[in-house]
Amino acid sequence: MTAITAALVKDLRTQSGAGMMDCKKALTETNGDIEAAIDWLRTKGLATAAKKSGRVAAEGLVAVSANGTTGAVVEVNAETDFVGRNEDFQALVKGIASVATEKGDDVEAIKASPFPGGSSTVEEKLTDAIATIGENMALRRAAFLSVEKGVVASYVHNAVADGLGKIGILVALKSDGDTEKLAVLGKQIAMHVAATSPQSIGVDDLDPEAVERERAVLSQQARESGKPEEIIGKMVEGRISKFYKEVVLLEQTFVVDGENTVKAAIDLVAKEIGAPIEVVGMVRFAVGEGIEKEESDFAAEVAAAAR
Template structure:
């Protein structure tokens, strides 16, 4: 299989490895991106980081909060200049407000009449494209709600009220004091923004993700040449660490650097006056999963060739 520049580019963005290492990995794995990623990691060249960590796009994350519910929306623009435009920011803010009254799907939000306007969200964006002269899209949205309790929110790198680069929702179900719930909820949301956990609990991590990690750790441990029973213990130890680092409730709370998140929520029950259950969380970072422009990579290759 021919290893194209675009394949090398994609693997490089996902792994952070050098171009030659990426090309070698792809060659060794017949152009299979996922297999090449695993190969790089097994060789210690790439870290087990989120694939979305090295990609970016412009625009804003919008957030809106209601009674026991909250939403996040991502509206993309072509340039950061437009993301700072007051008209664009107003549209993102009103799109989030509109999303509160829907099921949280992009389709429902796009079709709904935008808050404070007469047209749908989709038509409002179309009009703005014509006015501002740059493409804009409602890329995704998420909504969390609880029967009793709060959905706490946090916006990192805020660009204005309810606008920013990373938005987080944390749903806490409880009959306790709303102020106490909001306080611990915001702290957990800040933690999520910082650590980007894969899931709330170990059971929620997809089996294929866990299996893939185990396969990588097994290959790494096998290279040590140690007996099978020792290798098995090494792998189990690394898997425990993987779950501790990837599962929200098992992570060390960044607020104090000592307590596990699960225990921090448990400790908050005293102030709340009732049990607290984490029902879910959403972390939405601007540009997650969107490839960079092809010409950025081409320019980099050209620059390297000159040198």
Template sequence: MAVTAQMVKELRDKTGAGMMDCKTALKETDGDMEAAVDWLRAKGLSKAAKKADRVAAEGLIGIAEADGKAALVEVNSETDFVARNERFQSLVLEIAKAALATDGSVDAVKAASMAGSDKNVETALTDAVATIGENMILRRSAMLSAEPGVVASYAHASAAPGLGKIGVLVALQSNGDKAKLAAFGRQVAMHIAAANPLSVDVDGLDAETVQRERAVFAEQARESGKPANIIEKMVDGRMRKFYEESVLLKQAFVIDPDHSVEAAMAEAEKDAGAAIAITGFVCFRLGEGVEREEEDFAAEVAAAAGGR
């Protein structure tokens, strides 16, 4: 019996198994849907479906670099115990390497081939769920490039080289010495992890955010009862402070707080022998924005006591 794409999709929806595994199961069972479900269960490949509704907010950020580009991925697991598993760590690094061959979007990374395997990233993750027994998801991914130049990276709370709880990429476009660029870029990446800027420069800030901040500052200034021209100057002063706190180039450089990142970059240009432009950055913080399940410890203890 011919296996159709619709049959594969239906089996995948039922079991949560990977597409290739579903196709194989249907071929092995001559298209019998229920038999295919049992085939996947026997192989341990349908476990993924049972895990899929669990909150995955732990895990690791993975980084992979190549000449002039780097990729960043966040792979979540349910527990930090799994994040310490060497197999999981290796999987995250391999996914990051696979991401280098894509545009950095999650869909593209899921479809990318794993090195030395006929499986794509999505199938490899499904197989890992079945083997390790926890829900795992590729939540986010990104890729930056700089030509000419370097993409520097930094992993904070590192579990192993290229793995951590915070991952940062920063692209430096320059014809300067690459070793010097990489060294400065790593410092900037460390700064980004610590200072959490919103954009590279003032022009890169979201216009809505700027308008909202200005409106708040204006309302605060009006409450002072001062004349309109003074209020305008007060707002401008507070906006400058906002930029110094929120814009990468305006922030005090964590490596040397007496100077801004912009001033530090001017010094780095002299060292590298060419002008430098920071063209972009990405910062992933593990589990950022994931709604975690809150456990009521008191209720749990009471329930346990009542069950004696």
């Protein structure tokens, strides 16, 4: 039997938004399993779906580098938000992104590669920056997209400089059509991805476990409402369709026009340029997502530094 600690209850409360006693009961019912406890709370109508990956808990910058049919995005973390405003740090992150366009998403290969414009490797440049700026830094992750024909478009949200910010997106469009119009569409879709954070491009590539988990929660909710079994199946399928519209890129309402689905918006442009368009890749990096960061008393830190 897992011990239901105060820290565990607090974690569940942060993720679910449910009350403390409800969280404690949910953890007791599920033997301390956070994911199961979130589902338990949802079946009782006490919480909405939690998005752990949206919890930003570390600082730094995301950089994107796209050039026609290729593009890369990297995340470099630092200890404080102040470092993101440092021009040397910005140049470092931007340089690492340019290396990623050549080396792909292998972090170790990127770190071992020469940094642009010098003889030092990326890892050595990171080490130098740590010594100069005085904060620990790390290249956390990288992603790379490419297409034979079409475009790889990019977008940065909360940009602090060109190609640098808190959220970076790449979208790869495969098409034989006009690249200028494809680039405009690609950036619009990238902006949409920044706003909605879809879990997959299409229904078929959505994580089956996520679908089954949602289906189980919806089924339990329907049963607890007293609906007969012959009605529950139809109810669940209807709600699963709604779930797809919330988390699948092509099924979402396009934020640019607020009317068409993303798929319909793509089809309109495809008709305009006289060539099919396929979204073959999508990456969204937000600084610090999924990293736990120790909470601290900022006033106490300043006082300690002053002493």
